[in-house]
Amino acid sequence: MAVNREERRTFEKISSLYDRARISYPTQLIDDIVTYSGIRLNGRILDVGCGTGQVTHLLAQRGYHVTGLDVGKEMIDVAKEKCSAFPKVSFKVGTFEDATFSDASLDIITSGMAWHWINPERREEKAYRILRSGGTLALFWSYQRKEESDFVKAVGNVLDKYGGANRGPAGSKVRQISDTLYKKLKGSQSFNSVEMREYNEDFEFSKKRYVDLIVSYGWVQVLSEEKRRNLVDDLQKLYKRYEEPLIIPYKYVLVLAKKS
Ligand SMILES: C[S@@+](CC[C@H](N)C(=O)[O-])C[C@H]1O[C@@H](n2cnc3c(N)ncnc32)[C@H](O)[C@@H]1O
Numbered sequence: 001m002a003v004n005r006e007e008r009r010t011f012e013k014i015s016s017l018y019d020r021a022r023i024s025y026p027t028q029l030i031d032d033i034v035t036y037s038g039i040r041l042n043g044r045i046l047d048v049g050c051g052t053g054q055v056t057h058l059l060a061q062r063g064y065h066v067t068g069l070d071v072g073k074e075m076i077d078v079a080k081e082k083c084s085a086f087p088k089v090s091f092k093v094g095t096f097e098d099a100t101f102s103d104a105s106l107d108i109i110t111s112g113m114a115w116h117w118i119n120p121e122r123r124e125e126k127a128y129r130i131l132r133s134g135g136t137l138a139l140f141w142s143y144q145r146k147e148e149s150d151f152v153k154a155v156g157n158v159l160d161k162y163g164g165a166n167r168g169p170a171g172s173k174v175r176q177i178s179d180t181l182y183k184k185l186k187g188s189q190s191f192n193s194v195e196m197r198e199y200n201e202d203f204e205f206s207k208k209r210y211v212d213l214i215v216s217y218g219w220v221q222v223l224s225e226e227k228r229r230n231l232v233d234d235l236q237k238l239y240k241r242y243e244e245p246l247i248i249p250y251k252y253v254l255v256l257a258k259k260s
Pocket residue numbers: 008011012022048049050051052053054055069070071072075094095096097111112113114117118119
């Protein structure tokens with residue numbers, strides 16, 4: 001997917017909305033990254049596109065040295081607050097493309113819902129350079145399993161009207177991104193032991209939080225104010241047919257690879 005710079009910049013403006021709307025990641029997914037990597041407790045992790053610290057926080061709780069990197073300063077401000085109890089965690093504001101890290105210095109690079117925002121011409125090459133030999137690249141995404149939820153299907157029909165066909169939260173683009181990356185890494189000499197793992201988890205949403213979630217998507221942020229208001233009105237109409245809490249079935253896809 002080509003990076004839409006206008007959409008990418010929207011995260012900076014909505015850090016608190018993002019933080020209250022977006023979901024976290026399954027414990028099993030984080031455990032699997034740790035086990036697959038064989039990282040020791042003094043190991044170093046870089047969390048690329050850390051946003052408001054969803055992944056950074058889960059790794060910090062396990063006691064590792066983690067650096068959260070994000071281009072959005074306001075996202076980092078929220079992440080810093082969230083991780084303030086963990087002295088081994090630090091943050092950098094900047095792009096992955098331009099940030100400086102020593103060669104072969106990292107045990108794991110994680111990126112949740114963010115790798116597709118990084119320049120595809122440079123990202124795997126840079127990850128290869130800064131990972132230690134045998135270091136782990138762990139890239140993951142989530143999307144809603146619309147085939148298992150009438151509500152998510154109905155939301156998809158609403159979003160289609162606003163140019164959101166195949167976009168979040170039930171968008172097939174996420175699936176496409178992870179499948180393409182898996183194939184690319186499989187075919188690369190620079191990485192080995194490439195695996196793809198999947199996890200299912202259901203989340204409860206209030207109607208308010210679900211609207212926030214939709215509004216937190218980059219492509220919704222760049223709609224005109226009028227269109228965004230209409231979209232929210234359409235969701236409110238749809239809500240009349242559903243009870244709270246909304247039960248949303250999620251799929252997580254994790255792509256793992258080791259530096260050769
Ligand atoms: C969808 S959010 C994911 C945040 C968090 N990792 C999560 O799982 O919720 C994508 C994040 O990537 C950041 N981002 C986009 N392009 C980036 C780049 N080139 N370098 C670093 N961060 C970037 C955005 O600012 C945003 O915070």
